[in-house]
Amino acid sequence: MPTENKTPEALKVERSTVTKLVITGAPRLDAITVFLEDFGRRDCPIDSNPNYQTAQGKLTINCWDNSWNAYWGGMGPRTVAEFVADCGWDYVLNCLDRGISPTVFSGDALHTLAKKCIVQRRRQQTGRHDWELGELSKDEARNLWHDIDSLRSIESPNECWHQSELLTELFGDEWHYPIDGKAVEENQKFTYLRKVVDAVQQALRQEQQYVVA
Template identity: 85%
Template sequence: MPTENKVAAPLQMERSTVTKLVITGSPRLDPITVFLEDFGRRACPTESDLNYQTAQGKITINCWDNSWNAYWGAMGPRTVAEFVADCGWDYVLNCLDRGINPTVFSGNALHALAKKCIVQRRRQQTGRHDWELGELSKGEARELWHDIDVLRGIESANECWHHSTLLTELFGEEWYYPLDGKAVEENHKFTYLRRVVEAVQQALRQEQQQLAA
């Protein structure tokens, strides 16, 4: 039987407006390339306005060998440049890198916390702090002081479970509570991205002021 010739459906295309910015002169930052893409508006009916439309946009930021992007489907009447400039740096940062935290687990920070615990328990300062266990003898403190060197090599919070016996001797059976939020150090990726976001926002606000002048 002859095969039917199926006519392919026409491809759908949409145009968007893209603006490229190159930001230089930010302290301790390489040149930042920003792509601002506005996709126009989409219908977003509300109770008060069934014909309401909201703008959509995307931002892509490149700095050195790092790249981040975020899309917003409900920016109100603003362009993506106006939207990013109006938002707080923390909101924009989280949209660019979901779930990133200002601090990260650190084996060195855990080691420092363990030293603090030993010193305070040896000096009977437990009442001033949250350590579950009480006083340490001189011999116990010396032995623990030697043993805690292994904590420096721990690279993630999950690895702490491999050293639960030692951590129990230090902090008690529920050792994970004293560690929560304390065995951490600055997350340099977070700090770096914050400086990038703030530089981009400063440039966008500066551009808006120039256009308004």
């Protein structure tokens, strides 16, 4: 049977305005490439103005082998460059990497906390801190001091359960409470991204001042 020829439907094509910036000279950072993409405005009716429209845009940042991006669908009348420059660094950072924390769990930090616990319990300093258990004898402290080296290899809070017996001897049955938020160290990824965000915002504000001048 002959094949029916169908005229293909026209594709929908939309254009956006893209600005590329290359930022150099930021302390302890490689060159940062920034793409600012403005998608125009979309209808966003509100009670006071049924015809209200809000701008929408996307930010993409590349630095060395790292890349982050964020989209905003409600920037008001601002461009994405103006929006990012106006926002707090912490808000922009969280949009680029949702849920990232300034600290992360660390087996080394847990080991340090365990040493502190042993020393204070051995010296009967429990009143100064929230250790559930009381004084340790000399032999008990020596044995625990030897055993806690295994804590260094723990890479996540979930893995702590594999050392539940040891952690119970140190911190008591509710051991997860004293280590929560204390067995942590600086999150280098967070610190690095903050430096990048600071540099990008500084550059955008500098650009705005240049345009105004």
